[in-house]
Amino acid sequence: MIVQFRPQRPFGRRAFLVGALSVSSASLLAACGGGGGGAAAPTAAAGPATAAPVTKPATAPPAQAAPASTATPATVASTSAPGTALTKDTAPSVPNAAAAKQFAAAKLTYYGDAVGAGADFDKAAATRFTQDTGISVTVVPGAQNSTDRFSTYQRLFQGQSADVDVLMIDVIWPGALAPHLLDLAPRLSNEAKQHYSTIIENNTIDGKLVGMPWFGDFGLLYYRTDLLQKYGLSAPPKTWDELEQQAQKIMDGEKAANPTFTGFVFQGNAYEGLTCDALELIASSGGGTIIDQSNKVTVNNPQAVAILNKLRGWVGTISPRGVTGYQEEDSRNAFQGGNAAFMRNWPYAYALGNAAESPVKGKFDAAPLPAQPGSTPVGTVGGSQLGVSRYSKNQDAAIEFVRYLSSPEVETWRAVVGSFVPTISSVADNPDVLKVMPFLKTAAGVERVARPSRQTGEKYNEASTAFFQGVNQILNGQDAAQVLPQTQQRIERLVR
Numbered sequence: 108m109i110v111q112f113r114p115q116r117p118f119g120r121r122a123f124l125v126g127a128l129s130v131s132s133a134s135l136l137a138a139c140g141g142g143g144g145g146a147a148a149p150t151a152a153a154g155p156a157t158a159a160p161v162t163k164p165a166t167a168p169p170a171q172a173a174p175a176s177t178a179t180p181a182t183v184a185s186t187s188a189p190g191t192a193l194t195k196d197t198a199p200s201v202p203n204a205a206a207a208k209q210f211a212a213a214k215l216t217y218y219g220d221a222v223g224a225g226a227d228f229d230k231a232a233a234t235r236f237t238q239d240t241g242i243s244v245t246v247v248p249g250a251q252n253s254t255d256r257f258s259t260y261q262r263l264f265q266g267q268s269a270d271v272d273v274l275m276i277d278v279i280w281p282g283a284l285a286p287h288l289l290d291l292a293p294r295l296s297n298e299a300k301q302h303y304s305t306i307i308e309n310n311t312i313d314g315k316l317v318g319m320p321w322f323g324d325f326g327l328l329y330y331r332t333d334l335l336q337k338y339g340l341s342a343p344p345k346t347w348d349e350l351e352q353q354a355q356k357i358m359d360g361e362k363a364a365n366p367t368f369t370g371f372v373f374q375g376n377a378y379e380g381l382t383c384d385a386l387e388l389i390a391s392s393g394g395g396t397i398i399d400q401s402n403k404v405t406v407n408n409p410q411a412v413a414i415l416n417k418l419r420g421w422v423g424t425i426s427p428r429g430v431t432g433y434q435e436e437d438s439r440n441a442f443q444g445g446n447a448a449f450m451r452n453w454p455y456a457y458a459l460g461n462a463a464e465s466p467v468k469g470k471f472d473a474a475p476l477p478a479q480p481g482s483t484p485v486g487t488v489g490g491s492q493l494g495v496s497r498y499s500k501n502q503d504a505a506i507e508f509v510r511y512l513s514s515p516e517v518e519t520w521r522a523v524v525g526s527f528v529p530t531i532s533s534v535a536d537n538p539d540v541l542k543v544m545p546f547l548k549t550a551a552g553v554e555r556v557a558r559p560s561r562q563t564g565e566k567y568n569e570a571s572t573a574f575f576q577g578v579n580q581i582l583n584g585q586d587a588a589q590v591l592p593q594t595q596q597r598i599e600r601l602v603r
């Protein structure tokens with residue numbers, strides 16, 4: 108596996124180590140959670156999950172909009188125990204339970220996942236952790252919207268609140284939140300060696316490891332295999348123009364029977380998700396990565412104007428008018444309900460779409476996102492880490508919980524059942540994982556682009572807000588040629 112870093116000049120007080128990066132081999136997993144894994148040297152072999160067999164069917168995941176189905180994550184046979192199955196309701200046992208028991212009196216509060224079935228996985232893991240260690244855990248599913256979640260964390264940290272011990276940390280936040288997070292290296296440095304080194308670098312601020320990698324993310328194009336076939340389309344679109352044409356063709360055919368059917372759903376709401384989607388569109392059109400390698404703001408350029416105006420043209424045509432308010436779950440509900448031909452989303456939607464009750468089970472696949480002719484397909488790097496608050500009164504117990512959640516056992520369980528992309532190479536190589544996430548191979552060669560969190564440091568959230576607000580205005584009808592110069596200026600003021 109070769110992962111190429113483009114050297115970048117540190118900005119401001121902190122050097123953010125993960126910038127734009129490209130992956131040029133089949134093993135793209137390394138890039139999914141904030142960086143590539145070319146230099147990763149796992150020291151511990153991760154065996155398959157040790158989860159106890161469970162046959163109880165899972166319940167419906169929480170969803171923001173009315174879900175189109177009562178989807179359950181896939182139930183997949185585990186190689187470790189042939190004939191048994193993993194489900195999201197039963198987490199693997201705690202490998203180091205004996206050591207953790209000394210903190211049994213502690214009561215932890217954990218701000219966990221809220222998207223898809225994330226909260227169900229968190230609850231199952233917390234239940235098992237308490238059972239094995241005696242440490243109790245209250246799971247608080249945070250906001251689904253990453254921008255809102257960031258505000259919540261800022262509030263909690265500003266008040267030096269002891270109300271939260273463990274937190275899910277977006278890949279773009281270590282720089283901004285580092286002052287409030289515990290250095291995990293003294294207790295978890297051996298475990299950290301199992302994870303891709305570039306994500307560890309992303310999470311290391313001023314020499315402190317402020318987050319343990321938990322799962323990776325990157326943008327994918329979901330498409331309906333049955334509908335492509337029905338309309339004589341031999342392959343998913345490779346260019347954005349082809350996406351438009353295919354979406355229109357399928358919509359035209361399907362609308363009569365299903366008036367709510369739409370061509371393409373994505374994350375158009377004014378929040379962090381739109382930054383990810385718009386970055387993919389611009390970078391795959393030769394329009395750069397918002398801020399370039401020499402920290403120059405580049406967002407206002409002819410290619411960016413052209414592709415964002417094209418996107419504007421899709422609102423109310425191949426995409427629903429309401430897409431300007433869509434987040435991940437709105438998109439997934441439309442696609443999984445059988446009401447969209449194409450969707451831009453993260454890997455978590457794969458397992459949910461293939462769940463027993465999903466209307467699109469077995470009728471879709473995921474491919475690299477399209478690119479303009481002459482440009483390479485791009486996927487924005489996303490993902491989550493686990494951090495411990497400096498203001499926690501239960502730091503020892505919190506570290507044990509993070510050790511468990513980021514263990515090879517839990518990552519394997521979450522990957523196989525929930526298609527959460529592992530951050531540990533030995534887990535990523537597990538055949539069970541590759542079986543449920545074929546796109547890990549088929550989307551190899553896609554260029555991974557990082558959001559400019561390294562260049563903007565503590566001001567990333569403000570820079571991203573300037574960007575997604577501008578793009579959302581364009582989606583709502585304004586000309587990109589008018590909006591992007593202002594966006595450029597707003598961001599320039601922040602990085603100056």
Ligand code: GLC
Nearest residue numbers: 253277278324379380489490
């Ligand atoms: C996913 C990604 C995260 C990103 C967010 C945007 O959760 O993992 O990195 O910021 O989506 O909505």
